Amino acid sequence: MNRFLIYLILINTLTNMVSITPRILIAGGDTGTILGMALAITTGIVLTYFLVILFSRFPGQGLPEILKAYTPKWFAFPVLLFMAAAWYVAGLFTLMIYTFIILRFLTPEMSIYTIVLTFALVVTYGVLMATRNILYMSEVIFILVVPFIVFVQMKGYLDPSLNWDYIRIALMQVNQLPDYGAFTSSLFIVIGTANLVIFNRAFTTLKKPTLKGMAILTVAFMYILATTYLLPIGFGGFDSLENALYPWIMTSDSIRMKFGIVERIVFIFIGSFLALGVVSMIIHWHVSIHLFSSVFQFKRLKWKSYNLTLPLFIVFFWIVAMTLTKRMTVEGLYRTIEMYDDFVLPAMLILLVGSLLLAKKGASSKWRENKKY
């Protein structure tokens, strides 16, 4: 399996550790989170396998090209538009979460506009980069950041104040029927492969999934999901975490580096996840903007020889992001993400697999037609 595909998937997985996902998981703690997560991992692995196989049939093509070539127009455009919106919202969630985290933990006096502006300059540049270069960039950042994340987690697992009994209690809930909310939000974590809808353009020879690659992914998913859910419980207690806004940040703030220059590990934690979050946001919005521009392409909007469609979308993206972030509350965001995970995500996945199957059918029938002549 391609290493860049693995980065694409794992960045999506890791980014969600710090966000709302642990809170959703913990909220469903006594109603079957464990089985929900297990189910999500299985579904995620199976979906990853099939998506990679489906996309490898169309090397070097993104979803817009595939749909436009092999499916009717009335089907392709609404699907692309829906997906563009879904990806935009996914990126927007990341932006909002990190804005709130920064506002709460790093610079409480800064205005929300300033914080969003900090992101705006860098993320805009990132979104407008070439697809291939985003993959190179994500590899560099992944390699720079992951050692810190592993360090924080090891530090957490080895901490004497980690209470394994809480974790055992949480694991005891394995006999509950799977919780739908926990299932979908875990599914969101493990479904980074879906980014191939645009990033497949960069993979001209996407190989079939190998056993080794799938094994790495399975282990990584299991480890990350377990850590996301169990480590905060081990620190915070099974019952008392329900009202915590950011369980993982509380957890990492319970860990102390006695001899470090930076004593509170939470800052290392926030810093490394912020870096991954920005990459994830760039990936999501890159997908979104290219899906949008595959639907609306303003040919006349030109300055010198540059087509201004993408910059126009970016400006639009940021205006929406600014207004929504200003209005949103943490609680509102939590509810919205829950809704997104419960309804939009499954719909999107079904649409994605469905349309790819349709395109595959269309491609093979086209191939047969061509063969007749």
Next chain:
Amino acid sequence: MTEKQAPPLFDELATIFKPSSDIVQTPLQLKDHRAFLFYVKSVVDGDKLQQTVIRPFFEMGSEEDFASYIQSLPNRTDIPDKDKLLIKLSSGLVLIAIGDSTFLLDVRIVKNNEIQETVMEPTIHGPQKGLSEDIETTINLIRQRYHNSSLKVEEIPKNDISNRAIVLLYDNDRIDPRILKKIKAELEGITNALFESAEDLQHFLNRSKLTLFPTTMVTERPDRIVYNLVAGKVIIAIDGSPNVIVAPIIFFDFMSSMEDNYHVSVITGFTILLRYLGLFTCILLPSLYIAMTSYNPEILRIELALTVAGSRIGVPYPSFIEVIFMLFFMELLTEASMRLPKAVSGTATTVGGLILGTAATEAALTSTIMVIIISAVAISTFVIPINEMSFAVRVVRFLLIIYTSLFGLVGLLLGFMGFIMFLANKDSLGEPYLRIPWKGKNAELGMDNK
């Protein structure tokens, strides 16, 4: 006895070269056979001319013998058209007319062909001599280190004003033909310019007007050249410059010194680690100071935060002004000691050291910790082995300082990511600039084979 005249071509050439005083147009005569020489005295090796042309003329029996002797000399070249002929004559070739036939002999003398010491990239181990300002010597030096028939030396015709030779060297078996084609197109695309040196040519190879990071490397080390030839890169040499251009190049090439190949593996690993830590230090440290003092002192452990705050007592302005002020003087000092004559530069550094060191702290214009940071930054900038990269990093540092002053710690982090993105989005002749070059390139998924 019939008086033979010099061929009309010679008179025509003489009028073109007038009023240069170093033109020689001379007949050789022995009894009834004659020959005519035409050359530019200052670029021709007189002794060699005497040995190989003039003396044999007087020892030969007839004009035919002399003509066939000249014909068989190894340094004879074909006569090109008139424009080229003028260029050749002015670079030191001799035109000989015997009877009805004319010959062109290469008897040039090159005074700048001594081999230079390595100045820009010195190493302790490994070769100590660099290249030469004469292109023939340079090619000789490279060929003598790379005995392989697949090493191609290809001259690029270029119509700039000085008509200097530009030569491409590459290993035909290892180079990617697309890159070679691209470089040739790129070189041919350069119009109407005067190339002073390899560095100059390099600027024309960068297409955009605003560039911060070099996309080709200028080197003076023959071992680096051979190393890059094996890696399938193109070397562009230009006559009169002791450096050559290597292309395409990626970011990590700028972070490698040839010394890395000459040490034991652990030592090499240690120096490479040191170099990257130095890179991160010199980019991040000043901005980190701003973020830690002005925005988030609580990140540091409490004792350290108090020490920093304590050393800033009495400093009358915010930390970003302090950093920019000190960095500005540090840059001035670096620049001054580089440009000044050696006799004066000692004074400059002493005076500068006094200002930046104790005096600024005692006057409470800056904190003591700031002085330490500035010197650490200055030292770690020099750890970057290739000079051009450390210049670029100096600029990046200032941009990052601005971003951090505006947005705090998050600004520092995002600004640094922006720097990585900028590098990742760059390419050197189609080769991605910042891509981690893992071993086993076949696993590179054919992403670049578009």
